[in-house]
Amino acid sequence: MNDVVLEVEHLVKRYGDGPVVVDDVSFRVRRGRTTALVGESGAGKSTIGGIVTGLQTATSGRVAVCGEDRTRVARSARERRRRGAQLQLVPQDPATTLDRSQRIGDALAEAVALGGTPRTDRLPRVEELATQVGLGPTHLELTPRSLSGGQRQRVAIARALATSPEVIVLDEAVSALDVSVQAQVLNVLNALQRDLGTAYLFITHDLAVVRQVAHDVVVLRHGRVVEHGAVEQVLGDPQDDYTRLLLDSTPRPGWRPVALV
Ligand SMILES: Nc1ncnc2c1ncn2[C@@H]1O[C@H](COP(=O)(O)OP(=O)(O)OP(=O)(O)O)[C@@H](O)[C@H]1O
Numbered sequence: 001m002n003d004v005v006l007e008v009e010h011l012v013k014r015y016g017d018g019p020v021v022v023d024d025v026s027f028r029v030r031r032g033r034t035t036a037l038v039g040e041s042g043a044g045k046s047t048i049g050g051i052v053t054g055l056q057t058a059t060s061g062r063v064a065v066c067g068e069d070r071t072r073v074a075r076s077a078r079e080r081r082r083r084g085a086q087l088q089l090v091p092q093d094p095a096t097t098l099d100r101s102q103r104i105g106d107a108l109a110e111a112v113a114l115g116g117t118p119r120t121d122r123l124p125r126v127e128e129l130a131t132q133v134g135l136g137p138t139h140l141e142l143t144p145r146s147l148s149g150g151q152r153q154r155v156a157i158a159r160a161l162a163t164s165p166e167v168i169v170l171d172e173a174v175s176a177l178d179v180s181v182q183a184q185v186l187n188v189l190n191a192l193q194r195d196l197g198t199a200y201l202f203i204t205h206d207l208a209v210v211r212q213v214a215h216d217v218v219v220l221r222h223g224r225v226v227e228h229g230a231v232e233q234v235l236g237d238p239q240d241d242y243t244r245l246l247l248d249s250t251p252r253p254g255w256r257p258v259a260l261v
Pocket of ligand 1: 015018021039040041042043044045046047048205
């Protein structure tokens with residue numbers, strides 16, 4: 001039971017007076033494991049990610065990280081830092097969170113400092129983080145502008161790792177990358193999980209990605225969980241029509257688009 005690092009229980013979200021967009025969603029993420037949250041556009045995936053990371057508030061329900069309640073917004077900078085040390089976010093587009101004119105080395109040093117690493121240990125820690133995500137010393141001298149999309153995403157992952165969090169939420173973090181770069185970043189994530197035991201909540205619309213990284217999957221439709229379980233079980237023998245539909249619309253080896261006549 002104590003290997004549960006993220007617990008979401010009966011989560012409900014309405015924006016203002018609008019309709020319910022997250023409807024009684026519950027799931028868990030275990031230490032060193034990956035849970036994927038899948039569903040088509042508008043299913044409520046990013047809303048759940050926003051609530052879990054504290055960027056949005058839930059209408060009702062409960063979120064706990066490492067057994068501590070996170071339903072309320074952090075009240076102080078100290079509390080935000082403490083929470084950040086346990087859970088980090090990697091967004092779809094790191095350009096939105098990386099300072100375009102800041103050297104990568106400085107951006108990582110800032111994250112390391114926020115994580116509480118003593119001054120004398122910061123440079124070695126920055127170098128260690130860069131190595132962990134497959135970036136070299138020359139990359140640390142560059143600004144995000146001079147990096148490729150895949151390299152920028154590695155920087156975002158390194159920054160998320162700076163506080164040695166128990167869980168990282170990745171919101172469509174590889175969706176904008178082409179397939180070969182995507183595979184490289186997914187390999188980095190898998191290796192880090194093996195070495196560090198970090199848990200991931202992987203938000204994606206892409207079932208091919210789910211097969212490559214996730215242990216468990218939660219299928220969402222219109223804000224509700226339609227199916228939930230081990231990836232092999234849910235994708236290998238889907239019980240819900242919507243999961244079958246998602247699977248049928250995912251390109252696989254040998255898949256041929258049906259000609260429209
Ligand atoms: N700030 C907001 N105000 C009002 N409605 C919102 C807001 N953000 C999201 N919604 C609505 O909530 C529903 C769920 O959106 P959400 O972005 O969580 O879905 P998603 O599964 O992440 O979709 P996508 O893959 O397209 O990002 C949608 O109907 C969306 O229009």
